Amino acid sequence: MKTRYTYGGDEHIYVEIDDEMSLDAFFIALSLSNMVREANIPGVTEILPANASFEVRFDPDVIAPDAMMEKIKAFEHQAEAQEKRLDTRIIEIPVYYEDPWTHETLMRFRERHQDPTGSDLDYAARINGYDTVADFIEAHHSQPWFVSMVGFVSGLPFLYQLVERDKQLEVPKYLRPRTDTPKLTVGYGGCFSCIYSVRGAGGYQMFGITPMPIYDPEQKISYLKDFMVFFKPGDIVKWKPIDRAEYDRITQAVEDGTYTPRIAEVAFDLDAFNDDMTGFNAKLMEALNDA
Amino acid sequence: MTLEIIKPGLATTIQDLGRPGYFHLGIPEGGAMDRLAFRAANMLVGNDEGAAGLEAVFMGPEIKFGAEMSVAVTGAEMPMFLDGEPRETWTSFTVKPGQVLSFGFLKTGARIYIAVSGGIDTPPALGSRSTYPIGALGGFEGRAIAAGDVIPVGDRPVVAEGRVVPDALRRRPGTPAELRVLTGLYWHRLTEKSQKAFFDDDWVVAPEADRMGYRFRGGQPMEFVDRPQPFGAGSDPSNIVDGCYSYGSIQVPGGLEPIVLHRDAVSGGGYFTLGAVISADMDLIGQLQPNTPVKFKRVDMDEALAARAERKAMIADMRQSLS
Numbered sequence A: 001m002k003t004r005y006t007y008g009g010d011e012h013i014y015v016e017i018d019d020e021m022s023l024d025a026f027f028i029a030l031s032l033s034n035m036v037r038e039a040n041i042p043g044v045t046e047i048l049p050a051n052a053s054f055e056v057r058f059d060p061d062v063i064a065p066d067a068m069m070e071k072i073k074a075f076e077h078q079a080e081a082q083e084k085r086l087d088t089r090i091i092e093i094p095v096y097y098e099d100p101w102t103h104e105t106l107m108r109f110r111e112r113h114q115d116p117t118g119s120d121l122d123y124a125a126r127i128n129g130y131d132t133v134a135d136f137i138e139a140h141h142s143q144p145w146f147v148s149m150v151g152f153v154s155g156l157p158f159l160y161q162l163v164e165r166d167k168q169l170e171v172p173k174y175l176r177p178r179t180d181t182p183k184l185t186v187g188y189g190g191c192f193s194c195i196y197s198v199r200g201a202g203g204y205q206m207f208g209i210t211p212m213p214i215y216d217p218e219q220k221i222s223y224l225k226d227f228m229v230f231f232k233p234g235d236i237v238k239w240k241p242i243d244r245a246e247y248d249r250i251t252q253a254v255e256d257g258t259y260t261p262r263i264a265e266v267a268f269d270l271d272a273f274n275d276d277m278t279g280f281n282a283k284l285m286e287a288l289n290d291a
Numbered sequence B: 001m002t003l004e005i006i007k008p009g010l011a012t013t014i015q016d017l018g019r020p021g022y023f024h025l026g027i028p029e030g031g032a033m034d035r036l037a038f039r040a041a042n043m044l045v046g047n048d049e050g051a052a053g054l055e056a057v058f059m060g061p062e063i064k065f066g067a068e069m070s071v072a073v074t075g076a077e078m079p080m081f082l083d084g085e086p087r088e089t090w091t092s093f094t095v096k097p098g099q100v101l102s103f104g105f106l107k108t109g110a111r112i113y114i115a116v117s118g119g120i121d122t123p124p125a126l127g128s129r130s131t132y133p134i135g136a137l138g139g140f141e142g143r144a145i146a147a148g149d150v151i152p153v154g155d156r157p158v159v160a161e162g163r164v165v166p167d168a169l170r171r172r173p174g175t176p177a178e179l180r181v182l183t184g185l186y187w188h189r190l191t192e193k194s195q196k197a198f199f200d201d202d203w204v205v206a207p208e209a210d211r212m213g214y215r216f217r218g219g220q221p222m223e224f225v226d227r228p229q230p231f232g233a234g235s236d237p238s239n240i241v242d243g244c245y246s247y248g249s250i251q252v253p254g255g256l257e258p259i260v261l262h263r264d265a266v267s268g269g270g271y272f273t274l275g276a277v278i279s280a281d282m283d284l285i286g287q288l289q290p291n292t293p294v295k296f297k298r299v300d301m302d303e304a305l306a307a308r309a310e311r312k313a314m315i316a317d318m319r320q321s322l323s
Helices: A023-038 A065-073 A076-081 A100-108 A120-127 A133-142 A244-256 A270-275 A277-290 B035-044 B192-200 B279-285 B301-322
Strands: A004-008 A012-016 A044-049 A053-058 A085-097 A145-150 A157-161 A185-189 A192-195 A205-209 A236-241 A263-269 B002-007 B013-015 B053-057 B062-065 B069-077 B080-082 B085-087 B093-095 B100-103 B108-116 B150-152 B177-183 B203-209 B213-217 B239-244 B249-251 B259-261 B268-271 B273-277 B293-298
Touching: A004 A065, A004 B273, A012 A065, A012 B239, A023 A044, A023 A053, A023 A065, A023 A076, A023 A145, A023 A270, A053 A065, A053 B239, A085 A133, A085 A244, A085 A277, A100 A185, A100 A205, A120 A133, A120 A205, A133 A236, A236 A277, A263 A270, A263 A277, A270 A277, B035 B053, B035 B069, B035 B108, B035 B279, B035 B301, B177 B279, B177 B301, B192 B293, B203 B293, B273 B279, B279 B301
Parallel strands: A085 A236, B177 B293
Antiparallel strands: A004 A012, A012 A053, A044 A053, A085 A205, A085 A263, A145 A157, A145 A236, A157 A192, A185 A192, A185 A205, B002 B062, B002 B150, B013 B053, B053 B108, B062 B100, B069 B093, B069 B108, B080 B085, B080 B100, B177 B273, B203 B213, B213 B259, B239 B268, B249 B259, B249 B273
8 A cells, every 4th residue: 555644734634545446445544544533632623534545634723733644644554454344234225227317417517528429328338348338237236335435415425346346337527527416316436436415516427316315414214313324434235226117116105204225234354355256245135135 | 582584695594613523424514604704793792703693695685683682794895784774894783673684785705794692593403503505404494594584593682882893803815815725635646837837827716616615717727747547536637536625625627627625515526636725714715706816825834824823813812802
C-alpha cells in the first residue's frame, strides 16, 4: 500500500491508503479510522471512512494539525496488521433497470455525457465489451456487492462488486455533474455502483431505480424506524432485477408499511473470499435465499 | 411567540451553527454560511450565539411578528423596513405584535441573517435546527420557508434598541474577493503550469452557487499530470477512486470549473480536489453574488492558523462590544 497523508484545509486530514480500489485498502482504511475513533483524541469532530481512504476532521484550536497527523500515522502499522474480517449482513435490493425516470433525466443532461447519442447503459455496455445491454445488466446483478463507503448525500452507499478485478465493470463519471438525479437511482461511476438516497446533483451514470427507500428523515418507514440511514460500510448487497409491475407493487408495500427487505446475517472474510470468490459468493447468496 | 411568513423570499431557511457528527453518513453539518454575521445577529438580540435564525439569499422575506420581540438583521446590505419605516441593519430594534418586516433590493453581499430574541424554536433534528433541504432534515418541515408558515419562537425578554455591531467588525469580501487556499489533497494531479494558473487567473462566481458549493469560471482549463488512471477511478484524469471531501475543498470536474464545497457539502465523491479554502474564509463565500470577481491566494498552514485566530479574536471583540 502507498499510504499518503495530506491536509484538507486547516480542519481536515485526508489519508489515502491506496490510489486504486481494493478490498485490502478498504479494510485498512476501516481499521485505521476505527483506531483513531477508539483513541478518543480530543479535538476530533468527525471521522469519515471511504472506499480506499478516510478523513479526520479536527479542531486545530484543540489539537495542532501536525500533532493530529502524528497521532494518526502512529496507528498505520497496527492497522495494516488487523484481521480483514467483518460480521455483517447481505441485503436483497430490487432494481428496475432501464426505467422511464432515469431515462428522462439522462436525456435531459445528454450534453454533459461522453456519448450524447445513446443511453448511459448503451455506453456502459459498449465500453465494457458487452454485446447487449441485457448482458451488461446481467453482469451487474449476478454477483453480490460490498458497501465500501457511505456518503455523498444522506446515507448514499457506494458498492464494490465482489468479483475478480478483470470482471469488474468500469465507467467514467459524467463529464460535468448533472444538477438532477431521481431519488433511488442506481448509478455507476469508476468501479462503483451507488444508490442515490435522495433527489439531487450527481455525476454517476444512471442504470435503473429501486423502489426501496434507504433514507427517511421522518423515520416512518418500517425498517428505518431505528435510524434514518439504512446502509453502513461492510454491508453486502445483491441486486434483484424487477419489472414495472413489481416496482409498483413494492412501492405500494413500502407506502403501506408492509415491505420488509430480505436480509441475512453473514460473515465476510477477505482471505476466504480471495481464495474462492465464486464459492464464497455462492454461500452468501445461499444465506440470502434461506432468509 | 411566532413569526408569520407573508412572503418567503428566494430560498430562506432556518439555520443555526450546524450539526457536526453525521458527515460520515453524508449528512453535512450545515448551518449559517456566514457564521460571523450569524453570530452577530444573535448577540445583538441577546441570544446564545447558536440560537436558530433565518438565512435569506439575494431577496429578503416579509415577516409578520406575533409578539413583542427584539430583532436584528446582519450580513448582506439590503434596505429594510418595519411597517414601511426604514430600519438599520447590524442594529437591534424592538417590534410589536402585528408589525411587518420587509426588504428592498440587495445592495452588497448575498445573504442576510435575521435573529429574533428567543431564537426560532422548531424541533431540532440530529441536534440542530438547521435546514438541510436535500435530505428534508431540520428547519421547518425539512424545507425552505413558504408563505403562510407560522414559525415558533422561544420566549426571551427584549433587549435595548440601538445595539450596534461596529463597522470594523462587519467582515465583507473585498473586490476582487480574495479566498485563501491551502493546497493539498490531490494537488499533485495538476501540472505545474495549471497549479500556477489557478492562483494567477481571474475567476468569477458562476450562477451555480448555493449552500452545497460555489462554482467559479473564467480561469484556464486545467491540465493533469499524465498517469494510467488507478483502478476504480474512472477514465477522466480529474476522476479519483471516490473519497471523502473536506469542507472548503476545491474540486474541478473535467479540469474546467472549480467548485468550493460549503456548509451543505456532499461528503464524498469521485473528483480530485486541489486543496481547500481555509476555515477563516468560509464566511466570505456566503456573501458572494454570481459574477463577483474572485482571486484565490495560496497560504501555508501557519498563515491559515493565524487567519483562524484573527477571526476568533473578531468574535471575541464582537462579544465584548455587545456585552
